[in-house]
Amino acid sequence: xxxxxxxxxxxxxxxAYWLENKTFRAIDGSDKPKYYILDMYPYPSGSGLHVxxxxxxxxxxxxxxxxxxxxxxxxxPMGWDAFGLPAEQYAIKTGTxxxxxxxxxxxxxKGQIQRLGFSYDWDREINTTDPSYYKWxxxxxxxxxxxxxxxxxxxxxxxxxxLGTVLANEEVIDGKSEVGGFPVYRKPMRQWMLRITAYAxxxxxxxxxxxxxxxxxxxxxxxxxxxxxxxVDFPVVGQPATVRVFTTRPDTLFGATFMVLAPEHPLVEAVxxxxxxxxxxxxxxxxxxxxxxxxxxxxxxxxxxxxxGFAINPVNDQQLPIWISDYVLMSYGTGAIMAVPGHDQxxxxxxxxxxxxxxxxxxGGDISQAAFTEIDDGxxxxxxxxxGLPVAQAIERITAWLEARGRGQAAVNYRLRDxxxxxxxxxxxxxxxxxRQDGSTLAVPEEQLPxxxxxxxxxxxxxxxxxxxxxxxxxISFTDPGTGERFRRETHTMPQWAGSCWYYxxxxxxxxxQALCDPEKERYWMPVDLYVGGAEHAxxxxxxxxxxxxxxxxxxxxxxxxxxxxxxxxxxxxxYAYRCFTNDSASEILGKNQVRFENGxxxxxxxxxxxxPRYLHIDQVRWKKVDEDDPESATVPMHPxxxxxxxxxxxxxxxxxxxxxxxxxxxxxxxxxxxxRLYEMYxxxxxxxxxxxxxxxxxxxxxLNRVYxxxxxxxxxxxxxxxxxxxxxxxxxxxxxxxAKVSEDIEAMAFNTAIAALIELNNFLHKEQEIPxxxxxxxxxxxxxxxxxxxxxxxxxxxxxxxxxxEPWPCADESLLKEETVELPVQxxxxxxxxxxxxxxxxxxxxxxxxxxxPNVAAYLxxxxxxxxxxxxxxxxxxxVK
RNA sequence: GCCGGAGUGGCGAAAUAGGCAGACGCGCUGGACUCAAAAUCCAGUGGUGGCAACACCGUGUCGGUUCGAGUCCGACCUCCGGUACCA
Numbered sequence: 001x002x003x004x005x006x007x008x009x010x011x012x013x014x015x016a017y018w019l020e021n022k023t024f025r026a027i028d029g030s031d032k033p034k035y036y037i038l039d040m041y042p043y044p045s046g047s048g049l050h051v052x053x054x055x056x057x058x059x060x061x062x063x064x065x066x067x068x069x070x071x072x073x074x075x076x077p078m079g080w081d082a083f084g085l086p087a088e089q090y091a092i093k094t095g096t097x098x099x100x101x102x103x104x105x106x107x108x109x110k111g112q113i114q115r116l117g118f119s120y121d122w123d124r125e126i127n128t129t130d131p132s133y134y135k136w137x138x139x140x141x142x143x144x145x146x147x148x149x150x151x152x153x154x155x156x157x158x159x160x161x162x163l164g165t166v167l168a169n170e171e172v173i174d175g176k177s178e179v180g181g182f183p184v185y186r187k188p189m190r191q192w193m194l195r196i197t198a199y200a201x202x203x204x205x206x207x208x209x210x211x212x213x214x215x216x217x218x219x220x221x222x223x224x225x226x227x228x229x230x231x232v233d234f235p236v237v238g239q240p241a242t243v244r245v246f247t248t249r250p251d252t253l254f255g256a257t258f259m260v261l262a263p264e265h266p267l268v269e270a271v272x273x274x275x276x277x278x279x280x281x282x283x284x285x286x287x288x289x290x291x292x293x294x295x296x297x298x299x300x301x302x303x304x305x306x307x308x309g310f311a312i313n314p315v316n317d318q319q320l321p322i323w324i325s326d327y328v329l330m331s332y333g334t335g336a337i338m339a340v341p342g343h344d345q346x347x348x349x350x351x352x353x354x355x356x357x358x359x360x361x362x363x364g365g366d367i368s369q370a371a372f373t374e375i376d377d378g379x380x381x382x383x384x385x386x387x388g389l390p391v392a393q394a395i396e397r398i399t400a401w402l403e404a405r406g407r408g409q410a411a412v413n414y415r416l417r418d419x420x421x422x423x424x425x426x427x428x429x430x431x432x433x434x435x436r437q438d439g440s441t442l443a444v445p446e447e448q449l450p451x452x453x454x455x456x457x458x459x460x461x462x463x464x465x466x467x468x469x470x471x472x473x474x475x476i477s478f479t480d481p482g483t484g485e486r487f488r489r490e491t492h493t494m495p496q497w498a499g500s501c502w503y504y505x506x507x508x509x510x511x512x513x514q515a516l517c518d519p520e521k522e523r524y525w526m527p528v529d530l531y532v533g534g535a536e537h538a539x540x541x542x543x544x545x546x547x548x549x550x551x552x553x554x555x556x557x558x559x560x561x562x563x564x565x566x567x568x569x570x571x572x573x574x575x576y577a578y579r580c581f582t583n584d585s586a587s588e589i590l591g592k593n594q595v596r597f598e599n600g601x602x603x604x605x606x607x608x609x610x611x612x613p614r615y616l617h618i619d620q621v622r623w624k625k626v627d628e629d630d631p632e633s634a635t636v637p638m639h640p641x642x643x644x645x646x647x648x649x650x651x652x653x654x655x656x657x658x659x660x661x662x663x664x665x666x667x668x669x670x671x672x673x674x675x676x677r678l679y680e681m682y683x684x685x686x687x688x689x690x691x692x693x694x695x696x697x698x699x700x701x702x703x704l705n706r707v708y709x710x711x712x713x714x715x716x717x718x719x720x721x722x723x724x725x726x727x728x729x730x731x732x733x734x735x736x737x738x739x740a741k742v743s744e745d746i747e748a749m750a751f752n753t754a755i756a757a758l759i760e761l762n763n764f765l766h767k768e769q770e771i772p773x774x775x776x777x778x779x780x781x782x783x784x785x786x787x788x789x790x791x792x793x794x795x796x797x798x799x800x801x802x803x804x805x806x807e808p809w810p811c812a813d814e815s816l817l818k819e820e821t822v823e824l825p826v827q828x829x830x831x832x833x834x835x836x837x838x839x840x841x842x843x844x845x846x847x848x849x850x851x852x853x854x855p856n857v858a859a860y861l862x863x864x865x866x867x868x869x870x871x872x873x874x875x876x877x878x879x880x881v882k
Numbered sequence: 883g884c885c886g887g888a889g890u891g892g893c894g895a896a897a898u899a900g901g902c903a904g905a906c907g908c909g910c911u912g913g914a915c916u917c918a919a920a921a922u923c924c925a926g927u928g929g930u931g932g933c934a935a936c937a938c939c940g941u942g943u944c945g946g947u948u949c950g951a952g953u954c955c956g957a958c959c960u961c962c963g964g965u966a967c968c969a
Contacts, residue, residue: 004921215886219964222885227968247969260969302967325967332968339969345883346967415968535963572963682907684895688888689962696894699907702922709922744898753896756906763906766923825902830950832902856936870949876901880949 004716005708007672011789015117023803024064024076024119028509029524032073036525037064038504038564040533040541041079041126043496044105045086049112050654051662051680051692056532056570058677059686059749061118063530065785066746068119069809075525076119077507079126080106084496088427091459098427098459102129112665116673117788119805124510128499129427133506135450136516137498138432140548142443143555145433149195152441155420157465159187165461166424186288189465191422191492192431196547200224200414202561203546212567213687216538223539225415230399232338232408234259234311237319241270243311246333246413249340250402251394252375253315254383255361256338257351259322260304262330263287271322273308280305280324287326302327302350313338314407315398316384325350333413345371362391419544421495426459426468428493434478435488442487451489467491500541501548504528504563516557523559531564534572542567568749571689573680575660578621578637578647581611589614591638591645613648616640617659621647651691662692674787675701681751681786703759704790707783710765711776711794718797723770733816734764735775740812742782751786758783773798778810826851827878828860836877844871851877 018024037060042053064076080102087098087105106127113120126133144150158167162182166189177184196203204224207217229248236243243259261268263284272280283305304325311320320338327346328337341351341358348371351358358367363379365372380386385401386394402408422431430451432444444451454475462470469475470491478487502516508525509517549563581590581602588604595602595611602611616639623635639645654661667676678700684690713719727735738761745754761779765771777798784791784804795804819840824847826834834854838847848869851857857879864881871877 213886215964218886222965225968229969245969249969327967327969329968334969337969344969346969349967413968538964679907682894690894693894693908695908703907705922752894753906756896759906823902827901827950830901830948835902868949870901872901876950878901878949 004714005705005712005790007674007704007789008669010793011115011117011673014789014792015114017792017803018117018119018805019114019122021803022121022123023805024068024074024121025123026075026077026121027073028521030073032071034075034525034529035064035067035072036075036504036528036530037067038076038507038528038531039078040531040537041081041500041503042109043081043084043086044102044109046090046101046105048108049664051664051667052534052570052573052654054113054116054664054676055573055680055686056534057113057116057118058680059568059570059751060530060532061677062681062746062751062785063749064119065788065805066809068805069781069785069807071808075124075507076121077124077126078113078118078120078122079124079503079507080109080128081496081500081503082106082127082129083428083494083499085425085427088425088459091427095457095459099129102127115668116664116677119788124507126503126506126510128503131450131452132511132513134429134499135513136506137429137494137502138444138449138451139446139516140502140552141429141494141498142432142446142449144194144551145441145443147551147555149198149551150421151193151195152190153193153418154188155191155193156186157189157191157424158184159189159465160184163461164463164465166465187465189422189424191420192490194419194421194547196419196544197414197416199547199550200226200416202550203416203543206546206550206562210562210567211565213569216535216542216567216569219538220543223416223543227413227415229411229413230402230408231334231411232314232402234314234320234338236267236271236322237310237312239270239309241267243267243271243322243336244334245336245338246411247338248413249343249375249395250398250408251380251383251386251391252340252343252361253313253338253398254380254386255340255342255359256313256320257341257357257359258320258339259311260328260337260339260347260350261307261322261324262328262335263324263326264330265324265335267336268307268324271307271309271311276306276308280307283324302346302353304350304354306354314402314405321356323350323354331417332415341371342367343371343373343375345373347371361386419547421498422492423495424461424465424467425493426453426456428495429498430469430493431490433490435490437486441490453493467493469493497541497544501545502552504531504545505552505558519557519559522557526558527560527562528564529566531567532570533567535569538569568686570686571684572653573683574651574689574691575654575658575662576618576691576693577615577650577652577658577660578618579613579615579650579658580639580642580645580647582614583607583609583611586614589639589642589645591642592648593646594644615658615660616647620659654692662694667694667697671697671701672704672789674704674790678704678755678786682755684752686749686751703762704787706766707762707787708790708794710762710771711780712797718799719771721769721771722776722798723772725772725774727772727775731764731768731772731775732813733819734761735778736812736816739778739782739810740817743809743812746785755786758786780804781807781810822874824851824874825876826854826857827876828857829881830878833857833860840874844873847871847877852879 039057039060064074067074082102087101090096090101091098141150160167160177160182162180163177167177167184176182204221204226207220227248229246230250231244231246232250233242233244304323307322307324309322311322313320339347341347342360343362359382360367361380361383362375363381375391378391380389380394386398399410430453432449432451434442434444436442454472456472459468462468476489476491478489505517509521512518545563549558550561552558553561581595582588583604594605596605604611620640622638622640624638637647637649639647652658675697679697682700711719711722738757741757742754780791780794781804792804821837821839824836824838825832826836834856836851852861861881866879867882868880
């Protein structure tokens with residue numbers, strides 16, 4: 001066998017050791033301080049691990065290992081978010097049970113993760129599709145059901161008769177199914193909703209207590225969208241009904257010139273006159289056929305129909321025509337608005353299109369050109385009792401006026417809507433709910449949980465829009481053995497988010513069949529100290545989990561109001577991609593050098609036609625020197641077959657279609673897991689988006705190789721360079737500065753600079769003849785969170801027979817961190833002219849005296865008058881001269 | 883449009899509290915070792931000028947504050963992420 005650093009033997013050896021010895025087992029209720037460090041668990045897809053997953057996992061692993069060295073009892077678990085659509089779609093195609101697909105995908109993921117040497121406590125592994133897990137997901141649902149936080153509502157779904165199934169919003173394009181192009185209709189269906197809106201205020205207010213990225217907190221605030229305003233009632237002319245609207249700007253009531261109802265608004269029928277009925281019905285049908293996406297994104301041009309009805313403006317008794325339009329959404333506010341076209345761009349466009357009056361009520365704009373919307377501190381006009389008032393006072397005055405007369409009141413409105421919790425799918429948690437013959441609902445008794453997913457051969461949709469469970473008659477019908485009463489089971493299943501809302505709690509007590517987790521253990525481990533994952537879950541997963549956690553807090557299951565105190569998002573890892581361009585018919589292939597770019601789009605140089613990018617796999621790219629005769633010439637990427645076609649290099653999200661996916665397995669087998677981990681952390685700050693360059697892994701492998709050769713000889717034994725004894729002062733200083741730097745950087749999650757410090761120390765040690773053990777050992781410990789396999793191997797070679805995982809972290813000696821002398825930059829008028837080595841104890845006068853006699857400084861001071869001397873000890877000396 | 887983040891060598895990046903811009907790695911160049919190559923080791927590497935000492939320029943753009951600005955302030959440009967008829 002080849003001597004030298006060989007990760008392919010070292011790494012499996014230590015991985016097996018850690019597993020056998022359960023090295024990373026977390027101890028429930030130990031005397032040590034606890035540290036709960038959590039990764040966002042993955043969906044085990046068929047395509048395996050991606051280089052993006054291990055980025056966050058490596059970061060948390062470094063921290064987990066570091067905390068163990070620092071004497072913490074660390075909980076660092078991993079599991080599988082394994083319900084979901086891909087396994088079900090695969091089942092429909094191949095007939096393979098999603099459970100089998102899940103089992104084999106989990107095995108692949110687990111193998112890949114274990115080969116990276118992460119220090120998870122595998123005894124706590126969880127899987128959301130395990131009945132002993134989803135029993136508790138169902139249990140939590142029941143607690144919500146009991147507290148009226150889960151309720152049934154008629155909610156439209158994207159129903160596709162052509163496919164006989166319900167589609168997700170992203171599966172619908174232009175009102176047609178993505179697959180097959182069949183028409184899609186909005187069909188109301190009775191579905192479960194979770195009353196997250198009941199927690200809106202707490203979800204919003206408690207954000208302030210969290211150490212989370214400001215951007216995520218801001219996204220959640222926007223998502224919740226709490227707005228203060230007023231609800232105002234507009235009586236309908238000739239009807240007992242009133243139209244209630246929500247507005248953030250009651251001050252503009254005098255500017256209202258018409259009303260608009262959402263097409264689905266319940267009052268539409270009542271206000272519509274017979275003459276308008278046909279038109280109104282036609283418009284309603286058209287709106288019903290559009291998906292939400294179309295109604296918002298695509299329909300920029302205002303459409304609508306007059307109902308024939310009128311409402312009375314409560315502030316001035318003016319009659320306002322009532323229209324319907326799909327720019328008003330039934331799901332926000334009251335589903336109806338007062339239109340103030342002078343000061344709202346949407347209303348302005350609508351008024352222009354249908355020739356409705358536009359009135360100015362806040363001074364300052366030109367409402368003949370556009371709505372004047374910068375009206376936060378304007379002065380009211382044309383507004384009766386409000387004339388001359390500033391906006392803020394007008395809002396108060398009119399709200400009080402409305403309240404006094406019972407025509408409206410101050411109100412708070414949220415953008416957040418209740419959570420649609422039903423899916424018409426097989427591969428999800430069944431609801432623990434029964435329907436009586438009369439259609440009323442009943443909870444499955446808790447002792448009968450879990451409600452198991454039934455076995456079936458067919459995962460195909462039922463054809464009615466119900467889930468495949470609806471076709472399994474033997475499962476659906478249920479007769480109470482005592483009373484003989486007959487029930488039917490709920491056939492919808494829960495969405496993929498469900499299991500993720502509480503998984504961090506199950507790690508605490510993963511095998512408990514009496515409770516979702518033991519209260520004592522919960523109090524010990526919670527809250528999560530650090531949660532790391534991708535920013536794509538900024539809103540939904542993190543908001544839903546906070547919601548469930550607060551529900552569990554209210555019923556006394558958990559002891560903290562929030563699940564995770566600190567959150568960090570790792571930035572996405574991108575890949576270099578190379579592309580040329582083709583026209584629609586693909587008859588021509590053009591390079592970057594042959595096309596024109598306009599607004600980021602490639603255009604044909606002659607026809608001006610917009611060209612489509614065509615990606616080439618990175619391995620196919622031919623590199624060509626710009627100047628063949630110049631050895632230093634830059635190289636450019638070229639098409640492999642076409643001589644003159646230069647490729648465009650772009651950095652983009654990794655995807656199969658772009659040919660820029662990097663497979664971690666390949667990197668690990670070629671360079672080793674330690675080098676892979678090191679590179680992922682060395683690329684740049686964790687939170688930042690950054691491109692992958694496989695060359696960089698090679699640099700890390702070289703570093704590890706140099707560390708190995710520093711301490712080991714050619715036979716794989718401890719090098720004779722390693723000696724007993726103490727280091728000299730310069731080496732001791734180096735070591736302790738590195739200890740301080742690496743410790744600080746790990747705490748700050750600045751792993752890239754911590755690694756740079758380790759490389760520097762290694763480079764320095766290579767110049768030494770002898771490496772004292774008292775230097776080698778701390779060095780190996782400092783390296784161990786980053787490159788644990790190599791560190792264990794070196795630790796063993798240094799004569800230890802146990803893992804280094806719980807060895808105390810080296811402590812920096814403060815007295816060795818300060819140098820006796822410092823190199824001081826000397827400036828004249830802010831420009832560096834020389835440097836001066838001075839003792840840190842030198843006085844200002846001594847330093848200045850030495851500095852002015854430096855030749856280059858003297859030259860710049862010659863014939864000038866010093867007007868000011870700035871001296872910051874140990875930092876800078878600057879002479880301002882005239 | 884709105885919200886959030888980022889612009890620094892050929893590339894990834896670093897710079898604690900306003901104090902030597904470019905640590906560290908990749909790449910590249912030269913050299914050593916070698917029959918040769920790989921690996922390894924040594925040296926160099928922001929640009930321009932100069933034999934050199936050194937000088938000038940240089941952190942997206944324009945302006946400001948300061949003895950001194952990558953860092954602070956004002957205006958703008960570009961890119962990335964999120965979100966969007968939310969009344």
